[in-house]
Amino acid sequence: MDHETIRKGLLDERVKLERELLVFEKELSSSVEETSGESPYGQHLAENAAAALDREMDLTLEGNLREVLRRIDRALLKLDDGSYGVCDKCGGPIGEDRLEAAPYAVLCMTCKRREERSR
Ligand SMILES: [Zn+2]
Structure with a gap:
């Protein structure tokens, strides 16, 4: 894309x-x-x-x-x-699959999961 x-x-x-x-x-x-x-x-x-x-x-x-x-x-x-496609937290790639499912994703899956747990 x-x-x-x-x-x-x-x-x-x-x-x-x-x-x-x-x-x-x-x-x-x-x-x-x-x-x-x-x-x-x-x-x-x-x-x-x-x-x-x-x-x-x-x-x-x-x-x-x-x-x-x-x-x-x-x-x-x-x-x-x-910096689109780059994780806001760790600077790693967010991943094509994830961006396709959620184009507004600004965190990679790992950081997102970590954030949800810390809530
Ligand atoms: Zn990350």
Whole structure:
């Protein structure tokens, strides 16, 4: 794969993610408006709890979207400075297979696994 194709793919993906993020933010603000007029006490408690849980899941999803966006930006920077395909941590090759599956990968499999364990 040549870098221009990769860059284009990353930019496409970025546009798509930003659009999803906008939808999330719109849904999030409208659901806050819907519940803000109600009393937080009494019979609506269970419903409110469910709504709060929904919101939390949305926020997690939103967090994931932001995380991927951040990685895409990092990968685009790496394309610019010529370090694309090189692990951010150990400087080793990330690997063609891995980049094909996740073009925004900035860590090799070994470093990625290590990072996930340390969380
Ligand atoms: Zn590495």
